[in-house]
Every structure is written in structure tokens, then in C-alpha cells.
Amino acid sequence: MSTIAEVARLxxxxxxxxxxxxxxxxxxxxxxxxxxxxxxxxxxxxVSPNAASLVTxxxxxxGVIIPYISRWFFAEVLESVEQALLEQGYDxxxxxxxxxxxxxxxxxxxxLARKRFxxxxxxxxxxxxxxxxxxxxxxxxxxxxxGPIRGVPTIAIDDVATARLATEHLLSxxxxxxxxxxxxQDEQMDFAVHSKRLIGFLAGMRAAxxxxxxxxxxxxxTVPGGYYLGRSVLGDPRRRPTAIFAASDxxxxxxxxxxxxxxxxxxxxxxxxxxxxxPHAEMFRLTTLEQHPRNxxxxxxxxxxxxxxxxxxxxxxxxxxxxxxxVIRSSTSAPPAGLSQG
Amino acid sequence: MSTIAEVARLxxxxxxxxxxxxxxxxxxxxxxxxxxxxxxxxxxxxVSPNAASLVTxxxxxxGVIIPYISRWFFAEVLESVEQALLEQGYDxxxxxxxxxxxxxxxxxxxxLARKRFxxxxxxxxxxxxxxxxxxxxxxxxxxxxxGPIRGVPTIAIDDVATARLATEHLLSxxxxxxxxxxxxQDEQMDFAVHSKRLIGFLAGMRAAxxxxxxxxxxxxxTVPGGYYLGRSVLGDPRRRPTAIFAASDxxxxxxxxxxxxxxxxxxxxxxxxxxxxxPHAEMFRLTTLEQHPRNxxxxxxxxxxxxxxxxxxxxxxxxxxxxxxxVIRSSTSAPPAGLSQG
DNA sequence: CTGAAAGCGCTAACAC
DNA sequence: GTGTTAGCGCTTTCAG
Numbered sequence: 090m091s092t093i094a095e096v097a098r099l100x101x102x103x104x105x106x107x108x109x110x111x112x113x114x115x116x117x118x119x120x121x122x123x124x125x126x127x128x129x130x131x132x133x134x135x136v137s138p139n140a141a142s143l144v145t146x147x148x149x150x151x152g153v154i155i156p157y158i159s160r161w162f163f164a165e166v167l168e169s170v171e172q173a174l175l176e177q178g179y180d181x182x183x184x185x186x187x188x189x190x191x192x193x194x195x196x197x198x199x200x201l202a203r204k205r206f207x208x209x210x211x212x213x214x215x216x217x218x219x220x221x222x223x224x225x226x227x228x229x230x231x232x233x234x235x236g237p238i239r240g241v242p243t244i245a246i247d248d249v250a251t252a253r254l255a256t257e258h259l260l261s262x263x264x265x266x267x268x269x270x271x272x273x274q275d276e277q278m279d280f281a282v283h284s285k286r287l288i289g290f291l292a293g294m295r296a297a298x299x300x301x302x303x304x305x306x307x308x309x310x311t312v313p314g315g316y317y318l319g320r321s322v323l324g325d326p327r328r329r330p331t332a333i334f335a336a337s338d339x340x341x342x343x344x345x346x347x348x349x350x351x352x353x354x355x356x357x358x359x360x361x362x363x364x365x366x367x368p369h370a371e372m373f374r375l376t377t378l379e380q381h382p383r384n385x386x387x388x389x390x391x392x393x394x395x396x397x398x399x400x401x402x403x404x405x406x407x408x409x410x411x412x413x414x415x416v417i418r419s420s421t422s423a424p425p426a427g428l429s430q431g
Numbered sequence: 432m433s434t435i436a437e438v439a440r441l442x443x444x445x446x447x448x449x450x451x452x453x454x455x456x457x458x459x460x461x462x463x464x465x466x467x468x469x470x471x472x473x474x475x476x477x478v479s480p481n482a483a484s485l486v487t488x489x490x491x492x493x494g495v496i497i498p499y500i501s502r503w504f505f506a507e508v509l510e511s512v513e514q515a516l517l518e519q520g521y522d523x524x525x526x527x528x529x530x531x532x533x534x535x536x537x538x539x540x541x542x543l544a545r546k547r548f549x550x551x552x553x554x555x556x557x558x559x560x561x562x563x564x565x566x567x568x569x570x571x572x573x574x575x576x577x578g579p580i581r582g583v584p585t586i587a588i589d590d591v592a593t594a595r596l597a598t599e600h601l602l603s604x605x606x607x608x609x610x611x612x613x614x615x616q617d618e619q620m621d622f623a624v625h626s627k628r629l630i631g632f633l634a635g636m637r638a639a640x641x642x643x644x645x646x647x648x649x650x651x652x653t654v655p656g657g658y659y660l661g662r663s664v665l666g667d668p669r670r671r672p673t674a675i676f677a678a679s680d681x682x683x684x685x686x687x688x689x690x691x692x693x694x695x696x697x698x699x700x701x702x703x704x705x706x707x708x709x710p711h712a713e714m715f716r717l718t719t720l721e722q723h724p725r726n727x728x729x730x731x732x733x734x735x736x737x738x739x740x741x742x743x744x745x746x747x748x749x750x751x752x753x754x755x756x757x758v759i760r761s762s763t764s765a766p767p768a769g770l771s772q773g
Numbered sequence: 774c775t776g777a778a779a780g781c782g783c784t785a786a787c788a789c
Numbered sequence: 790g791t792g793t794t795a796g797c798g799c800t801t802t803c804a805g
Contacts, residue, residue, distance in 0.1 A: 092798060103776045108800055115801090116774050133568075135544040139481045139490065140798035143781045148481065150524070158513075159506035168500050171527045175534065180524045180542065182492070185513045192517065200522065202477040226475075316714045346714065349691060372658045372688065434782060445792045450784055457785090458790055482782035485797045 091132045099128040111136065150180040151393065152206040154196070156214055158185055160310075161339070161367050162382050166212050166234060169386030177394055182206065186214055197223040208393045211238065230396035232389045233408075236282070242396075243408035244388045246380055248282055251413045252289025255334045255362045255378055258415060260297045264332040264360065267294065270318060270344065271336030273307040283307075286336045286364075303328070308340060315343025323348050323359070332360040338367035338377050345373045366416065379416045433476045442470040453478065492522040493735065494548040496538070498556055500527055502652075503681065503709050504724050508554050508576060511728030519736055524548065528556055539565040550735045553580060572738035574731045575750075578624070584738075585750035586730045588722055590624055593755045594631025597676045597704045597720055600757060602639045606674035606702065609636065612660060612686065613678030615649035625649075628678045628706075645670070650682060657685025665690050665701070674702040680709035680719050687715045708758065721758045 097107040102121060109115035110125035117125075128134075142148040151174055157163045171181045182205065184196050197220050201209065209224060213235035216224070221239050224231050233243040252269075259267050269290040272283035287305060294301045308318035315335060323329055323344070335341035341363030345355050353359050355374050363370070366379035388409060439449040444463060451457035452467035459467075470476075484490040493516055499505045513523045524547065526538050539562050543551065551566060555577035558566070563581050566573050575585040594611075601609050611632040614625035629647060636643045650660035657677060665671055665686070677683035683705030687697050695701050697716050705712070708721035730751060 093800095094798080104798090105777080105800075106775055109775085112800080118774060121775080133544075135541060135546075137485075137798055138545050138547060139484050140781090141800070142481050143479075143485060143783090143798080144800045146781085158500065158510050159503060161501060164501035164506060167525075168527055171500075171525060175526070175538070175542070178541075180547065182522045183509075183513060183525050184517070185510055196517070199477065199520075200517070202475075203480050204477070205480060205522065312711050313714050343714070346688075369654050372655050372685070435784095436782080446782090447784075447793080448791055451791085454784080460790060463790080479782055482797090483784070485782080485799090486784045488797085 091134045093134070093136070095132060096125060096129045096134050099132065100125045148205055148207050149178055150182055150206050151390075152182050152184065152201060152209045153212065154184045154186050154201075154209065154214055155212040156186050156188075162337075162365055162380065163213060165382035166386040169383035170210060170212075170390055173387050173390035177390070179207070179394075189217075201227065207397055208232070210234065210389050210393060211241075212389075230393050232393045232396075234385050234389050237408060242392055244385045244392070244411065245408065246411045246413050248285035249289040249292070251364060251378055252286040252334070252336075253293040254289075254413065254415060255364065256290045256293030257297075258376070259332040259334060259360060259362060260293065260299065262332070262360065264330075265299055266330040267299070267332045267334060268304045268306065268322065268330040269334045269336070270306050270308060270315065270322070270340055272310050283336065290334055304330070310337045310340055312339045312343040312346075315340035316347045317343075319344040319347025320350070323351050323353060329353075330359070333362070335361060335363045338363035338365035338370060338375065341375050341377070342367065342369055342373050345375060377416065379414050381411065381414075385411065433474045435476070435478070437474060438467060438471045438476050441474065442467045490547055490549050491520055492524060492548050493732075494524050494526065494543060494551045495554065496526045496528050496543075496551065496556055497554040498528050498530075504679075504707055504722065505555060507724035508728040511725035512552060512554075512732055515729050515732035519732075521549070521736075531559075543569065549739055550574070552576065552731050552735060553583075554731075572735050574735045574738075576727050576731050579750060584734055586727045586734070586753065587750065588753045588755050590627035591631040591634070593706060593720055594628040594676070594678075595635040596631075596755065596757060597706065598632045598635030599639075600718075601674040601676060601702060601704060602635065602641065604674070604702065606672075607641055608672040609641070609674045609676060610646045610648065610664065610672040611676045611678070612648050612650060612657065612664070612682055614652050625678065632676055646672070652679045652682055654681045654685040654688070657682035658689045659685075661686040661689025662692070665693055665695060671695075672701070675704070677703060677705045680705035680707035680712060680717065683717050683719070684709070684711055684715050687717060719758065721756050723753065723756075727753065 093104055093107050097104045100107060102125060106117060106121060107125050110117045110122040111129060138149050153167070153170060155163055155167060158167065174181045184200065186196060187193050201223065204227070206229060208230040209227070211231065211233045215236065216238055225240065231241045233241050235245055237243050237245070256267065269287060271286050291301055306318055306322055308314040333344055335344060341361050345361055348355050348359050355361060360376070362376040362378070364378045364380060366377055366381065370377045435446055435449050439446045442449060444467060448459060448463060449467050452459045452464040453471060480491050495509070495512060497505055497509060500509065516523045526542065528538060529535050543565065546569070548571060550572040551569070553573065553575045557578065558580055567582065573583045575583050577587055579585050598609065611629060613628050633643055648660055648664055650656040675686055677686060683703050687703055690697050690701050697703060702718070704718040704720070706720045706722055708719055708723065712719045
């Protein structure tokens, strides 16, 4: 409602001075500044970022694109990103991107093209060449979370190494009958995460010279996905593994529910390890590798804002690979047969 | 990058004509319009909503305030709101409001005051008088989801009636030993939802003349919350109920996990009914009352945008109470003892 | 240190 | 139907 002109009038200064006093840019005497600030407070003045951005080019608004809101990992990233942005005075505009679709195209061609953002954070979205091109045309800093984007700094974990680590953990306990349950290799999405985790798993198994036939099953990356697959995989005692490496904690939780229904004790008869650090891990006796979504969110925001302050030239493709910490949230077990390894 | 002036030059018209052609407001000959549109496409022109909003007062941006992102109900509302807004060409700026805190104050006093929004949707947040006042001062339409806000239209379910319905469902199956597990009455938040559900529960019980001493327990509204409480409540066979009405599906799921660990069969030995319509209900044999979060989100957006088009005078406080449908997602059972009810 | 003036990109009156 | 003009609220030269 109130404009800077009113503040200026009330403080008996020019608009320019009021602007300087309020924004902190440029010289203003302490006395004048105090008068302006008090005038602003009196009439409840707040700058209009719209008007300001028209002249400065800065909007104090960051766009975030994300494929899911309700999956735990994404929700955590979102919360941390929003919080970090707010602390710096930035608004967060959210786009929940569907898979390839007309609506998705519209986000890139229309919404993101409106020059509304100082920068864009892309969370766990595999972008097409055309989409990356659209984003680069904005000439605004861009940060990815979850996987590489051409010419864009990225925060990510090393999926292959993480999967291998999880596998090695189970192997070190003496397990030989290990199964990996992850996303479908056909419906490859995100950053081929499904493949990478499978690759890491297989690498770990092969290094330990454990046979790997029939030891991979695919399902949806959700609790019910893991549950229904678990009922079928664990239902057959002949091919029942002693340990499972699940590609996400959601799958792992579903598997554990299925196992319990079948009377299989977790973890004594079946060890399960997942990836994420889900808050339900403890109650399900789930071992999990922490992915620290909140850290990833904060790192992304910091990186983006740093780039905004001091635009770096062309080393933009530098990516940050996070270290994964093996956190034993609960007791994984040695296999029932008690085979010792090495 | 490109401005409407360039489009105008390329199409050999004045800026105003280009504006009319592109926005569809005002008379433009079909021929001219085509020329302008093609010119715009050639140079990849997209209007700057910032500049436009400076003169029109409209921003094509809606602010959403919400207390949680990762809880299923809220995530669903958020997804549906975002989708509905996008369809209408609106951006969604998200504020994840913490409980009363300096950060929260800042959202109301600073972020929401920046005149950046055409309207605001408040999801499941109990607002203080001061906060409502701040919102009203924006002179922008405002819609609430989840509970009443003074002078604001609201989308909500009838919590008392819903709780009573759930209770009556259990009573009708013949249960007498029914317990209600909900949010703490001390940490009252949201819209006294905890109280309302307790009230509805007690009303149902009393109408059926079933005693209600020691039949309410409080916990956090999460899966672990329900789980840990369940371990203690169900661990004592002497006071074990035959049915539980949980204030949320998350609590209910946690309870079921605890029950299963204790060897209690669900639903044959213990019936559990929750509220929400959570996607995990089926795999946990959970009966649930649907709350239809996506519908609530869409209704809120429709109501808000309708108000934007044609601002209604002062009947703003009209609220929409959604009907709750009793959806039996899986089999609730009669109590083990098989007492039949008149 | 402060003021006057120009202009960011756009739309809304008002002429023609 | 279309062009001209003014101005939304702000920051930023450029004088003083």
C-alpha cells in the first residue's frame, strides 16, 4: 500500500535518500537513516520487490523444480531449501514437475521464461537437452541436486559407491544370499540412479566372488512397492535371501512389513539395508545409509546464492559429491547359518 | 531478455498494440495479431510479469502457507494446489511455517507484506489474530484449508462429525472396548483438531452408552508416534482394547506395526480406523475415513481464483464443509468375543 | 552526504 | 483498430 515516496515525505528527504537508507547501499548519515527507518516503520512500509527488480534485475525469488513432494527425501530437501532461502530473504516458487508431458514443457517454456527468478534449483530431475538449454538461456545461476546436468554445478551422492558400501556391509557380516531390490531398469528415470545402484551392488558382490544370478528385483520406489514385491520374493522359502539391499528406505520398510507378515524375523533372519535415513528406520529395525537430504538442500542454496553474489565464469560444471556416512540405525545381523567370511 | 518494444518494432506496430495482441485485451485486427504473435515467437518473447504487475496490480502469483511438507496429507494438498494454480497460469510461492517463532513473524511482516501475491492460501495453520490482521491488510483474497479463520472462506471437514462417524463404525461392529488415540490436548495446535476429534469420539461413545474412562491416549501425529504409544498401550493385555480410533492414518499405521510386533492380529483381534486415506492403508489392513486432500486443494484454488475475478463483498466468511465419505479400505472386524450390539 | 531526474518493461487512458 | 502518452514503485546515475 505505502510507497517509498510517502516514507521520504514523512522523513523530509528525497526518495533517493530514503531508498539508500532502507537498502543500506550508498552513503547516508546516521541521523537521516534513523529518521527514514522510523518513518518506514510508522507507516508499515515494505519495499515492493516487483518495482525494485524492474530496475535492479534481481527478484529475490528462486525457482525450485522437483518431481515429487510426498516422498520423504524430496520433502526434506524442499523444507531445507525453503528454510535456507527464507533466511536470506528469498522467496521460493515451486514447480512439481511431472514426467515428460505438455505441462512439463509449459513450465520450461512459459513459467521459467518469465524472468521471475534470480536462480533455479533442480532437485532430482533428469533434464532433457532442450530443458537444459531453456534454463541456460535464462542466464541465471542454476544448481542441481541428485545428479549431473550439463554445465551445472551439482550436489549429489556417489550412487555407485553408496550401493557398493551397502553391499559390502552385508557381505562383511557374512551374508552370501543377498538380493538387491531397486527401481526398474526399464523405467529408468532421474539420473539412472537405478542402474548406478545396481552397478555398485554387482561390483561389491563380484569383488567378494559371490554369484549374482537372480539377485535383482525391481519395484516402485515406495513402501507398498517394496511390500508387494516382498510378499512374492520372500514368500518362497527356497529362494529366500538372508539379506537385502534396498535402493530406498521406503522399499526397505515395505519389505520388512512383508517379511514380518511371513513370520520372518528382522534382522535376525533377514537383514535389510536401505538408503536415505528415513525417520521410520528405527521402529522397523532398518539399517540405512544416510543421504542427508537437508544438507543437500542447504548446500544447493549456498552454492546458488554464492554464485549470485559473485558470478563465477565458466567453471560452473563443478559438482559436489557428498560423502555418504554408513549409519547403523539398528542391528543388522549375521546370516542365520552363521557363515563367516574371509 | 527481449522486451515488448522489440516485438513491436519487428511487427511494425506500437508497443500498446503489441501488448493488446499478446494479452488478448482490447481490439486488434486478426491480421495484426498474427503478425505480433509471430514476431514474439521469433525472438522468444515472454512477458515480464514483474513489469506488468507494476501497472496492473496483478502478479499471477499465489502465496501458500503450510506447517508441514512431509506429512502425507499436507504433501497431497500442496501437490494439488500447485497443479491447479499452474493450470491457470499462476506461480505458487511456498512458506513452510514453523510454530510461533521469530521466523514465522517474519513471514507475515516481511515476506507476505511484499505485495507479491494475488492471493494467499493457508493450509492447516491456526492463525493468531495479529496474523489474520496482517493478511487482511494485504487486501487480497484469502482462503483457508483445515479450519476457520476469521472473515475468511474455508475448506474443511467436520472434525467432530468425522470422529463420531469413525467411532460409530466401530460401535456398530459390536466393539465396546474402544480407545481413541490422537494429538495431545496440551499441545493444542491447528484448529483444535485434537479436541474436536476427541469430542466427536466421546459423543459417539456416550450416545451408545459405552463407558469412556481411560480410553484416550495422546501421541505425536506420526507413524513412530503411534508405534511407540502402541507398544505401551497394547503391551498390557489387561487393558487392551478391541478397537482403536486413531486421529490420523499415520498414527494408525504405527499402532498396527506395534500390534503386529506384539502378535496381535489386525483386524481380527484389533480393529483400527484412521482418518486421511493414506496410500499405505491397504497394505496395513487399515480402515480409513477419506479426507480427500487433493479435492480440498482444488476447491481452495477455485475459490480463491473465483474471488480474484469477481471480488465478492463481505460474505467472505462463508466456509465450505466437505462431506466425509466412510471408505472401508479393508476389513474391520467385529470384536473377538463376538458381542453383538442391539 | 543528499536531491533531481531518468528509466526499468509494461498496460491503460485517451486520442486519432 | 491503432498510436501516443503517462506512470506503476523503485534504484541509480549525476550534480551539487
